[in-house]
Amino acid sequence: MPTTVFDQFTRRTADVTAQLTTLGIPLTAPAPPPADLNPADPWASNYAVPVDRSSLAWCTAVTMLADHHHTGIDRQVLAADALLRELGVRGLAQLHSDLHAGARIDYRFTRCPYCSGIGEDPTQPTCGEVGCASWLEFAGHDHVCPVCRGDDFQPEWFAEEQMTELEELLADAIEEREERASLRYRLGTLLRRRGMRS
Known part of the structure; x- marks a missing residue:
């Protein structure tokens, strides 16, 4: 059943x-x-x-x-x-x-x-039973759970989203590090050349 x-x-x-x-x-x-x-x-x-x-x-x-x-x-x-x-x-x-x-x-x-994890107060009637308008979902809706405040329990989706964000941050950090290393190399080379001329 x-x-x-x-x-x-x-x-x-x-x-x-x-x-x-x-x-x-x-x-x-x-x-x-x-x-x-x-x-x-x-x-x-x-x-x-x-x-x-x-x-x-x-x-x-x-x-x-x-x-x-x-x-x-x-x-x-x-x-x-x-x-x-x-x-x-x-x-x-x-x-x-x-x-x-x-x-x-x-x-x-x-x-x-x-x-x-449903995000709605189980003791209240559901939005479908009451016939709530769909736009009320974004306007401080009355049926949200008083404990979790309507947070969606979707660990698979959120974990995937966070992994994507972390990968982007890591790629940005690696790129920035490479740029800094390249700049340091160019500055060092420039300073050594100046030192040889004087």
């Missing part, structure tokens, strides 16, 4: 929610204890963002953490709660970077953990 790329998102959430149900972990994170009100800060709030543990973002976060730390998802539930409560879906990009020792992730070569 053929499956589409979007089937993996439902499979991911189904697998994680099934494990949570088996472990007896509720699918909605409990609210954190209220913070003490600070009378010196009138704008302070103790509102906590609710965390849905059956969302694709949460399932992705807990899976990334469990895979990185080689533990079960039950050990990473609170970390995934904190991440989504603090940073939301965009926090997955920060988590991905943190798991790679703080290095910037180039999503042209690394598959996005949230959208799996």
Whole structure:
């Protein structure tokens, strides 16, 4: 039976929610204890963002953490709660970077953990379903993935393009070096001739 790329998102959430149900972990994170009100800060709030543990973002976060730390998802539930409560879906990009020792992730070569490289937000309807105009692709489109920002995952194409650029740079450097060597030779010859005349 053929499956589409979007089937993996439902499979991911189904697998994680099934494990949570088996472990007896509720699918909605409990609210954190209220913070003490600070009378010196009138704008302070103790509102906590609710965390849905059956969302694709949460399932992705807990899976990334469990895979990185080689533990079960039950050990990473609170970390995934904190991440989504603090940073939301965009926090997955920060988590991905943190798991790679703080290095910037180039999503042209690394598959996005949230959208799996399709470049669109899997929780939003696709452009085809909504009927978006083709020119919207270049005008800050709303359907782009919040993690990879719509970078195309095409390592074969980008690697070939970068190799072509590097070959051109190398050819330019060799040509420039030869020109410099030729100029040095001519200057040396000219200076030696002048030295012989005087």
